[in-house]
Structure formats: structure tokens, C-alpha cells
Amino acid sequence: MNLKRLQYFVKIVDIGNLTQAADILHVAQPALSQQLATLESEVRQQLLVRTPRGVTPTEAGMVLYRHAQLILRQCDQARVDMRAAGQGISGAVSVGLAPGTAAAGLAMPLLVATRSRHPGVVLYLNETYGTTLSELVMNGRMDLAVLYGGGQSVHGLTFQPLLRESLYLVGPSSIPALSDPVPLERIGEMDLFLPRPYNVVRKVVDAACAGIGLVPRVVAEIESASTLASVIAAGMGVTILPGSMAKQVVESTSAWHARIVDPAIEVPLALCQSDHLPLSEPAAAIRQILLELVRELPGNLLSSKDDGILKRA
Structure with a gap:
């Protein structure tokens, strides 16, 4: 397949x-239609369906669209790596850091270390939830x-296991502080504010509660x-947070926190990357810095x- 045709196809799908x-491509529409027809002939599949509102990809078209994005991204990175050969590491690297975790604390040290060691590398830091980040990595739209x-x-x-964080019960000053550490069974008498059930923290909390026959009173x-x-801060109830985020909340509000025991609950933090797409040279360098910071x-x-060799979960 011709790379130029793949570029045209991706742009058509993006624009619709x-x-x-x-x-946008500065190509005559008849010529663009001919390029699309040639591509469909090459793959022997209909890729787009024309509608009064524009075009939408077929199932085969969506498969090609996903692959084309990865192919074009790797070609772009190959050009960057070749230009940078012998001139120091340079290029763009995207790193996701899940908010409310110890990962968020890596942002500034990572920026400082990257600017010091690899000034030619441009970092894109994305702080969003883990499920979204893992999907971006899986689709090749984020490096790490x-x-x-x-x-x-x-x-x-x-996944490369990095560390495990203990979970803490966090409450406002308007509610008497519980003993530290606090038995898990004590949360059964409190109004809880927790993430949705698909959240990793919520999953381990629900599993621990089920293990002792406790049904947490989740009010929101x-x-x-x-x-x-x-x-x-408003004194509405309590929550359960990883140690790193619990500390931040306590420092920014009038609150207390206590580590949960009987059983102790921990959540694992890991470095995630694709198992089939190779890292670019800049991304590999950033990965090494991340591991050094975690150590x-x-x-x-x-x-x-540990040289950072990845292990399957």
C-alpha cells in the first residue's frame, strides 16, 4: 500500500x-476519489460508505484506519530518529500519569530530568484515568x-510493576478521627464517597469489603x-484514597487520614506500554528516567x- 494513499484515507475518515x-490536503476532489478507489482495489474491500452527510468507514475501513494510524506514526518517528542520528535524542514522547496516584508526583521530576538530559525531547504529559490511558497505549496513540x-x-x-500503595480512610475534622491504623469494618458506619466500580481503587475496596461480609454505604x-x-473539606463524609493522594488532601484541607488494616488494602502501580509496538529511541530514554525516579x-x-525489562501481568 502507498503511504500517501494511507495519509489521504486517514484524513478522509478524520474529516468525514x-x-x-x-x-485540507490541497488535492482536487476527483484525484482524491481516484486515490481512494485505487486503495479499495488494492485491499479488495469497500472502505467507505457515502451518505448525504459525508462518508463513514465500513468495518474493514475502521480496521485499516487503526492500522494506518500506527503505520504513519511509526514512519514519522523513523524520519525523526534518522534526522536525529548522531545529534542527540530528539522527538515527541507521550506519557500518561493517572491522577490521584503516586504517578502524579512523577510529573515535575520527569520534566526536570528530561530537560536536563534530553533537551531535544518534547514531552506530552496526559493526566487522566487509567482505563483511558491504557486504551491510548493499546491504540498506539501514547507511548507510556x-x-x-x-x-x-x-x-x-x-506492565512493569513499580510499587504498591496502601489505602487510607480520609475524613474531615468535623468527624472525630478514627484510630490509625483503622480496621476496615469501621467504614461500614460511615457515609462513603468513592469512585465508580470500574476504578481500580474501588475494585480493591469492594473486594476487601466482600471478604469480611461488609456492604459499604456509598452515598455518591x-x-x-x-x-x-x-x-x-465540606464535612460531607469520608473517602478512601491511596497514600499519595490522601496526604495531599490532608495537607490542603482540615482533614485526617488513617491506614486501613484487617485486612490491609493496597493498589499496584505499574508502567504500561504496548506489547507489540517498539518504543522509539526518545520514548525508551524517557522510560529509563521513569524507572530511575521510581527507584x-x-x-x-x-x-x-532491575534494567526495566517488562513482565507480562
Whole structure:
């Protein structure tokens, strides 16, 4: 397949309109239609369906669209790597850092280290939820992500265990502070604000509660870290957070926190990357910096001899 035709095809799908795509690509519409027809002939599949509102990809078209994005991205990176050969590492690297986790604390040290060691590398940092980050890595739209999870095998992804964080009960000053550590059974008497059930923290909390026959009294489900902090500051109830985020909430509001025991609950933090797409040279360099930063954190799971070899979850 011709790379130029793949570029045209991706742009047509992105825009959803042949005429507009032709304008953006500075190609006459008949010529663009001919390129599309040639591509469909090469793959022996209909790729687009024409409608009064524009064009939409067929199932085969969506498959090619996903592959074409990866192919074009790798070609772009190959050009960058070749231009940079012998001139130091340069290029763009995208890193996802799950908010409300120890990963968020890596942002500034990562930026500082990258600027110092590899000034030619442009970092794109994305702080969003783990499920979204893992999908971006799986689709080849993000190089690396540090997120909670990795305990289960996920097709298309590989995880490097980094550390485990204990979970804490966090409450406002208007509610008497409980003993530290606090038995898990004590949360049964409190109004809880927790993330949705698909969230890793919520999953381990639900599993631990089920293990002791406890049904937590969840009064609202909140994903936003800032909103959870506001809930605690307003004295509306309590929440359960990883140690790193619990510390931030306590420092920014009048609150208390206590580590949960009987049983103790922990969540795993892992470095996620594709199991089939090779890292570019800049991305490999950033990955190495990330591992070095994690080694400095207490309780990390990386040995001094760990060279960062990925392990399947």
C-alpha cells in the first residue's frame, strides 16, 4: 500500500467529508476519489460508505484506519530518529500519569530530568484515568503510562510493576478521627464517597469489603480528585484514597487520614506500554528516567539490578 494513499484515507475518515478533506490536503476532489478507489482495489474491500452527510468507514475501513494510524506514526518517528542520528535524542514522547496516584508526583521530576538530559525531547504529559490511558497505549496513540492496575493480563499491553500503595480512610475534622491504623469494618458506619466500580481503587475496596461480609454505604460516586477534596473539606463524609493522594488532601484541607488494616488494602502501580509496538529511541530514554525516579520512592518493587525489562501481568 502507498503511504500517501494511507495519509489521504486517514484524513478522509478524520474529516468525514471528501470535499473538505480534499481542500485540507490541497488535492482536487476527483484525484482524491481516484486515490481512494485505487486503495479499495488494492485491499479488495469497500472502505467507505457515502451518505448525504459525508462518508463513514465500513468495518474493514475502521480496521485499516487503526492500522494506518500506527503505520504513519511509526514512519514519522523513523524520519525523526534518522534526522536525529548522531545529534542527540530528539522527538515527541507521550506519557500518561493517572491522577490521584503516586504517578502524579512523577510529573515535575520527569520534566526536570528530561530537560536536563534530553533537551531535544518534547514531552506530552496526559493526566487522566487509567482505563483511558491504557486504551491510548493499546491504540498506539501514547507511548507510556503509569497507572494503577496490571494485576490481570490485557491483550496488547505489558506492565512493569513499580510499587504498591496502601489505602487510607480520609475524613474531615468535623468527624472525630478514627484510630490509625483503622480496621476496615469501621467504614461500614460511615457515609462513603468513592469512585465508580470500574476504578481500580474501588475494585480493591469492594473486594476487601466482600471478604469480611461488609456492604459499604456509598452515598455518591466521584471520579474527580478535586471534587473529593471539596467533599472532605465540606464535612460531607469520608473517602478512601491511596497514600499519595490522601496526604495531599490532608495537607490542603482540615482533614485526617488513617491506614486501613484487617485486612490491609493496597493498589499496584505499574508502567504500561504496548506489547507489540517498539518504543522509539526518545520514548525508551524517557522510560529509563521513569524507572530511575521510581527507584527513589519508598516501597518500590524495582531492585537495584532491575534494567526495566517488562513482565507480562
